[in-house]
Amino acid sequence: MKLQELRETLRDFWGEFRKVKYGMVGLVMFFLFLLVVIFEPVLIPFPETGQRWRDITYWEDNPKNAAPVWVNWFKRKDYTPQAVLDKPDFNERKAANTQVAEAVFTYDYKYDLPPIDLLLRATGKGLLNLAVHLERPDGLSIELTKKSFRLSGEAPVRLSLDKEAVGAVGDFLKTYEDPDVLRGVSLFTVKPVEVFFARAAPGILRNPAPLKGEYRIKLTCVAVGSGAFLKEPALTVAGRVFGLMGTDGSKRDIWSGVIVGTKWALLIGLLTSAVAVIIGVFYGVTSAYFGGAVDLVLMRIYEVFQSIPLLPVMIVVSAVFKPSIWMMILMMCAFFWVGSVRTVRSMGLQIKEETYVEAAHALGASQGRIIFKHMLPQVIPYAFASMALQVPVSIVYEASVSLLGLGDATIVTWGQILHDAMQGGAVLQGIWWWIIPPGLFIALMGMTFAFIGFAMDTILNPKLRTR
């Protein structure tokens, strides 16, 4: 019985809502955001973004301040994008106390500007003797480096060829580059990876031409000792452009950060506004229903809260206590409830004077019945609308506090990304991909709820109703 009525009410509401175009736009956007939250694990390339946003080692294979991949569409020369090759041809032989492993990575290079680095990663144990060879498309083969690791337990191995191949690059250059050019150059300023991906001809240092084609990077490992081994080798080609939204100054993937931030934005927005509006509605209705002295006291308390500016308070509290996100939500709730009080109270005062409330009194209805059966249901539509309108406000407040660097350090929010961008000098360096995505998402989320809120307001607010 009750359920059916609710369904009918909702159906009526839906019938009206779909006529409001911007409301529908808002709703579609809201569902898109929800999908983003639901499919977060699929969407982000770095599954631990949420937990390890501030862990430098998690991001160390990425390039720094790399633009998004799609800038290649607008450039004459293609930058090498980030690539991870984790399925090499892997052979291993075991004999007595040694394991000999060989992994061959095939990389198809077809860009104009070479990668920044080649990074080899693996897991190993015991004494590992590593050798890396590069076979270029022009048939040249170079031994890049040789290195030994001694690992007592099972541990990761990381090899940056940018650093390790400095010796090899010197030999390579001597073979092909004009000695006059080389004389004045310190080998430490040479980027080995850039050299290896260039045509072997004079000018390779000053004016390299890309050598496109299939490169093979061969990793040979001789693991000595009982139980010594090497497994799961992977090669990361650290590109000059990265992912959908590039990386920031700490090599973090901005796309992952923004996606992970979505759920926090939704949580902050919805939770804060829901709690705040529920408090506000009860407060307003109570004040209106009881009137007199109760009303007087409640309204004075309300005015005190209303006249305190929240942002400075939040900034001070956050600076002193470094609160968690939950504390911030609580703090916002403690101030945002005032938003709906006035309107709810005036609605309540109006409803209280309605003849049907008087009729209910005449029938002998109790106070509770009148509040819950007659007053609250009338206010609820308004409450939903004001909830939707409160969402963007909460998100922006959290972002503001985070922008100042006072946010919860254990999570990723859009405001914090913006804060980092500011700190990292993104504006001065023109790293627009660090600023625009989080900013745009804040704006979009705000718009989503503003649209929904306005649409609900036009439908549910009797004063705006044009019928």
Add this chain to the structure above:
Amino acid sequence: MEKLEVKKIKLYYFTSKGVIHALDGVSFELRAGETLGVVGESGCGKTTLGTALLNMPTPPGRIVAGEIRLDGVDILKLNENELRKQIRWEKMAMVFQGAMNCLTPVYTIRKQMMETILSHRKMAKEEAEARIIKYLNLVGLSADVLRRYPHELSGGMKQRIVIATALFLEPQIVICDEPTTALDVVVQAQIINLLKKLKQQLKLSFIFITHDLATEAEVADRILVMYAGKVAEIGTNEQIYGPRGAAHPYTQLLMAATPRLRQKVDQLAFIPGTPPDLLAPPAGCRFHLRCPQVMARCRQEEPPLIEIEPAHTVACWRWKQ
């Protein structure tokens, strides 16, 4: 003014649910110095008729056919500017239902009346004020009310102010929509007396719209009974209220349903059912669903207005009975 002629006027409201046939071919005429009473139940198109006469239908209403001739000029053919300059409030004024509750609470009466007069006529403030006071005196108020705010005035005083405002520009026709409905009976009688005096002094013509047949009997020279957007009957005061009685069954029933103070009535009549939905008016006579004397013809053919005696026309197939 000599004559206001309304011919087959049709005003429809084009709503999202369909077309409401609010006025469906209403014709009548109003002579100089006469009061025409318009009566009918709520929703029969009385107020719509008033707005139609000024050619200012309330959206989504549109006048789709007909003529409204004021001294031979069809005002439906005039543009908005001409209407404002020549007709509305200049020749025809309307006292809207509840207008007395629409006075702005934050301005004094002086300011509100001044604004009205100055927006229509260019004149010095002193001249305008003199004119305002003249009309206030005419409706029985002293110049004292000018400095008051609406909430300081009684309903009767506010209604008088609204009437005075309508008279400013010296119109010849005043349309009054339920001018006495929300007032107490004593005040009602006072306002009716006022309207009668104004009619005599200023040689005004009135269209007096009300749902109350008893009030109409006090003011109207002729009575137009409306039902569901159509004219049911037009007759003189004597013909409608006289001993021979009205000819249309609807008028007869309304009359029998009106309680009389000075007569002991054991049983009042009533009209069963409700007025028809004007989104889809019934075929034939629009009253046939509620008419006690309905016959087969009423259900199929729409009765024309027949003149059954001089000045008395009725739209009923059975008027002879």
Add this chain to the structure above:
Amino acid sequence: MSEVILEVKDLKKWFPLKRSLGQWLRGQRTWMRAVDGVSFQIKKGEIFGLIGESGCGKTTTGKLIMKLIEPTGGQIFFRGEDVTHLSPEALKAYKREVQMIFQDPYASMNPRFRLHQVLAEPLTIHRIGANEQEKRALAAEALTKVKLTPASDFLDRFSHMLSGGQRQRAATARTLILSPSFIVADEPVSMVDLSTRAELLQMMKDIQEELGLTYLYITHDLSTARYFADRIAVMYLGRIVEMGTADELIDHPLHPYTKALIAAVPEPVPGRVNLIKEIPIKGEIPSAAQIPSGCRFHPRCPFAVDDCRHLTAAKLILAGPGHAVACWRYKELD
């Protein structure tokens, strides 16, 4: 017909007005004396009409009897028991016996409720009916009583889906569902179209006879009061000025105010168009915050003499069988 079901004695309701700072400092209080000493008796099975202009205190009297507001003074007796001040439980029980029909049936029903919910509300409040089905059956029964049939067609409608007359019937059904013995009907037909007004009054009369109800019929409309009520009391500025049987009071009014009221009522008869009607009353009703001294009606009374201004107001005195009037000069004027 002789048993008194309801009696009010010297009932008063004064509303405090906002004071200026000066008044507050001086400890002065000003009051709007909406009801200022009203006494009457209503017999079982009777329709008692309470008539007056807006602001005369008739609706306040109705609300006092309905116990929606607390009286400032005086007493109310229901079936001989003093019900002026009641405990919450006794009040709830009282409200099963005494019910109210409001002027605006549309406003008196929550627009979000369906009719069966509207009708179930009194049942829920008074814990009648074990479950939804039972309440629905009772609601249907009440609708049948007010001739909203078939009831099943109406139970699931909202009040805005009803016509004016149907709405007032539904509102009446809600008051009847608790089977009260006394109903305060505050202008029950003033918002209803003329064509259905008589039908509604007839229905109210029918159920009165069927259920042995007593009505307090509050109205400003003398014509329907004459038709509907057995006895009429005329109120002016918070006091009853005249009281008598309907026919007697209207055919032979004694108080100048009643006479003016009656003179003002229009009549659907021909030949009055060019007649400017003489109404024997001056000015307008004063505010209940500034009640004139002496007889309250004297500033408006065309027959007022010095005595009316200075003597305390005349008490209601019996002028004839069942006909009381509060006027010093009624004998001279008659």
